[in-house]
Amino acid sequence: xxxxxxxxxxxxxxxxxxxxxxxxxxxxxxxxxxxxxxxxxxxxxxxxxxxxxxxxxxxxxxxxxxxxxxxxxxxxxxxxxxxxxxxxxxxxxxxxxxxxxxxxxxxxxxxxxxxxxxxxxxxxxxxxxxxxxxxxxxxxxxxxxxxxxxxxxxxxxxxxxxxxxxxxxxxxxxxxxxxxxxxxxxxxxxxxxxxxxxxxxxxxxxxxxxxxxxxxxxxxxxxxxxxxxxxxxxxxxxxxxxxxxxxxxxxxxxxxxxxxxxxxxxxxxxxxxxxxxxxxxxxxxxxxxxxxxxxxxxxxxxxxxxxxxxxxxxxxxxxxxxxxxxxxxxxxxxxxxxxxxxxxxxxxxxxxxxxxxxxxx
Amino acid sequence: xxxxxxxxxxxxxxxxxxxxxxxxxxxxxxxxxxxxxxxxxxxxxxxxxxxxxxxxxxxxxxxxxxxxxxxxxxxxxxxxxxxxxxxxxxxxxxxxxxxxxxxxxxxxxxxxxxxxxxxxxxxxxxxxxxxxxxxxxxxxxxxxxxxxxxxxxxxxxxxxxxxxxxxxxxxxxxxxxxxxxxxxxxxxxxxxxxxxxxxxxxxxxxxxxxxxxxxxxxxxxxxxxxxxxxxxxxxxxxxxxxxxxxxxxxxxxxxxxxxxxxxxxxxxx
Numbered sequence: 330x331x332x333x334x335x336x337x338x339x340x341x342x343x344x345x346x347x348x349x350x351x352x353x354x355x356x357x358x359x360x361x362x363x364x365x366x367x368x369x370x371x372x373x374x375x376x377x378x379x380x381x382x383x384x385x386x387x388x389x390x391x392x393x394x395x396x397x398x399x400x401x402x403x404x405x406x407x408x409x410x411x412x413x414x415x416x417x418x419x420x421x422x423x424x425x426x427x428x429x430x431x432x433x434x435x436x437x438x439x440x441x442x443x444x445x446x447x448x449x450x451x452x453x454x455x456x457x458x459x460x461x462x463x464x465x466x467x468x469x470x471x472x473x474x475x476x477x478x479x480x481x482x483x484x485x486x487x488x489x490x491x492x493x494x495x496x497x498x499x500x501x502x503x504x505x506x507x508x509x510x511x512x513x514x515x516x517x518x519x520x521x522x523x524x525x526x527x528x529x530x531x532x533x534x535x536x537x538x539x540x541x542x543x544x545x546x547x548x549x550x551x552x553x554x555x556x557x558x559x560x561x562x563x564x565x566x567x568x569x570x571x572x573x574x575x576x577x578x579x580x581x582x583x584x585x586x587x588x589x590x591x592x593x594x595x596x597x598x599x600x601x602x603x604x605x606x607x608x609x610x611x612x613x614x615x616x617x618x619x620x621x622x623x624x625x626x627x628x629x630x631x632x633x634x635x636x637x638x639x640x641x642x643x644x645x646x647x648x649x650x651x652x653x654x655x656x657x658x659x660x661x662x663x664x665x666x667x668x669x670x671x672x673x674x675x676x677x678x679x680x681x682x683x684x685x686x687x688x689x690x
Numbered sequence: 691x692x693x694x695x696x697x698x699x700x701x702x703x704x705x706x707x708x709x710x711x712x713x714x715x716x717x718x719x720x721x722x723x724x725x726x727x728x729x730x731x732x733x734x735x736x737x738x739x740x741x742x743x744x745x746x747x748x749x750x751x752x753x754x755x756x757x758x759x760x761x762x763x764x765x766x767x768x769x770x771x772x773x774x775x776x777x778x779x780x781x782x783x784x785x786x787x788x789x790x791x792x793x794x795x796x797x798x799x800x801x802x803x804x805x806x807x808x809x810x811x812x813x814x815x816x817x818x819x820x821x822x823x824x825x826x827x828x829x830x831x832x833x834x835x836x837x838x839x840x841x842x843x844x845x846x847x848x849x850x851x852x853x854x855x856x857x858x859x860x861x862x863x864x865x866x867x868x869x870x871x872x873x874x875x876x877x878x879x880x881x882x883x884x885x886x887x888x889x890x891x892x893x894x895x896x897x898x899x900x901x902x903x904x905x906x907x908x909x910x911x912x913x914x915x916x917x918x919x920x921x922x923x924x925x926x927x928x929x930x931x932x933x934x935x936x937x938x939x940x941x942x943x944x945x946x947x948x949x950x951x952x953x954x955x956x957x958x959x
Contacts, residue, residue: 469896512936522928525927534912591907595907656902659899676884677884681876
């Protein structure tokens with residue numbers, strides 16, 4: 330089986346890729362559309378776990394800085410023979426010479442095969458539009474940023490996620506208080522009653538995602554959540570054609586800690602809502618047991634946009650399914666000061682006028 | 691021989707002295723034979739220092755001020771100090787005192803305001819009557835008492851009385867001629883509130899710039915309806931009581947037909 334898979338149109342032999350609008354495979358040359366199912370046959374080989382038969386070469390010829398050559402692989406494009414240099418985790422990319430989309434089948438062999446994928450639902454144009462919309466309403470964004478900010482790169486990448494299902498058994502002890510006020514002629518009294526509220530029960534979580542790629546910042550991925558798992562389909566490599574993809578490089582054992590942190594917090598909050606009638610409630614002791622759990626591996630779609638302004642790189646990400654757009658923007662210190670003083674002055678004048686009016690009456 | 695006689699004589703003298711009982715004159719033990727002992731027999735003027743809290747020079751200077759202000763506003767500004775109010779409450783005593791003598795009547799058409807200091811239980815109270823009573827109500831009485839109570843507690847009676855006169859005059863003058871607009875506190879308040887409002891708005895604008903944040907919960911992934919509570923137990927542990935002292939004060943007020951009202955308010959000092 331070929332190390333690199335390129336999907337060819339049965340009609341015109343052009344390279345076909347996954348089309349977002351129709352949610353099917355589409356040939357950009359002759360316009361023919363195919364269901365992704367029809368290309369299932371290509372994935373049959375993947376079921377066989379075994380030696381990763383990849384014909385990648387170790388680097389030769391060119392000089393690399395120390396460390397740079399670790400984790401790099403070279404593939405040969407089937408169409409034009411050009412060298413495709415890729416990360417050891419890259420699972421789908423495009424040939425830099427002829428532009429054909431390629432999928433590195435070896436990255437999905439055996440255990441590495443994802444269980445699910447959510448195909449891209451929002452287009453590249455939508456991503457660029459969303460970036461422009463992201464600037465709107467940000468009064469403290471430097472004006473020059475909007476004008477001078479150049480998009481270096483817009484990349485549609487399938488990010489590897491570990492999805493954790495868990496049925497949890499929880500035993501949580503809360504500390505709660507009740508207050509009572511009264512007064513007599515000489516004093517004001519406050520009585521604080523302390524309670525211990527114990528809640529036991531079970532709660533289930535489904536498909537809690539944790540980023541399985543060390544290259545992609547976890548915070549960024551958490552910010553574009555949530556993903557709607559109901560739109561996930563069984564994995565087929567054909568979906569990746571036309572986009573980039575990475576396979577995981579952090580094992581699920583290392584990701585489960587984060588999932589546990591998040592589900593524990595949610596369990597505490599969920600059970601806290603059953604502790605009612607108190608002035609304050611806080612969790613003191615939480616003990617969570619996993620009754621049943623399962624782990625799945627999925628690829629979720631993300632649009633990445635990288636821009637540079639004033640020598641600093643800014644990264645933006647958009648959820649490829651829901652369109653949620655995030656990315657930190659720089660602060661215009663001058664505008665900050667101007668707004669601070671301006672509003673202070675305006676509010677101050679209003680307050681002064683109100684006081685004067687009161688005096689007049 | 692002579693020295694011995696002198697020392698024996700001195701010793702006997704001291705023994706005699708120390709064996710004499712002393713009578714302590716505490717305010718609490720003073721018993722009035724009847725009501726009339728508490729009050730002066732005739733109109734005592736605008737300053738009656740029954741408890742002798744002022745020196746004679748202080749007395750004359752304060753009396754002069756009282757007379758001057760009273761003539762100016764056609765209202766009786768008066769100060770009374772006593773050692774005891776007998777079985778009266780301080781508020782009742784000052785009312786009785788005010789009514790017994792012609793305060794706030796005749797020439798003094800605008801009524802009057804009187805301060806009473808009773809050393810018996812360390813009470814201070816103020817009565818305002820007539821048109822002045824309309825101006826100096828329960829709230830203003832509280833303000834005046836707030837203003838003078840620390841001086842009274844410390845024993846600076848002359849200073850407290852000066853403050854009473856100036857504050858009461860301020861209110862009466864304000865009612866007649868309008869209070870001046872206080873620029874300084876108004877500006878300070880405007881600046882402070884202005885900055886608070888500004889900080890809040892600008893912080894919210896700044897927060898909009900940061901959209902990348904970790905999500906520390908998994909509420910979106912909680913399966914609906916999967917929360918099953920198997921045991922709920924609320925147990926009382928213990929209770930604590932805390933208290934803060936209230937400033938004790940009492941007041942009463944009523945209005946009179948034909949204009950004018952009376953207000954009485956007092957507290958401990």
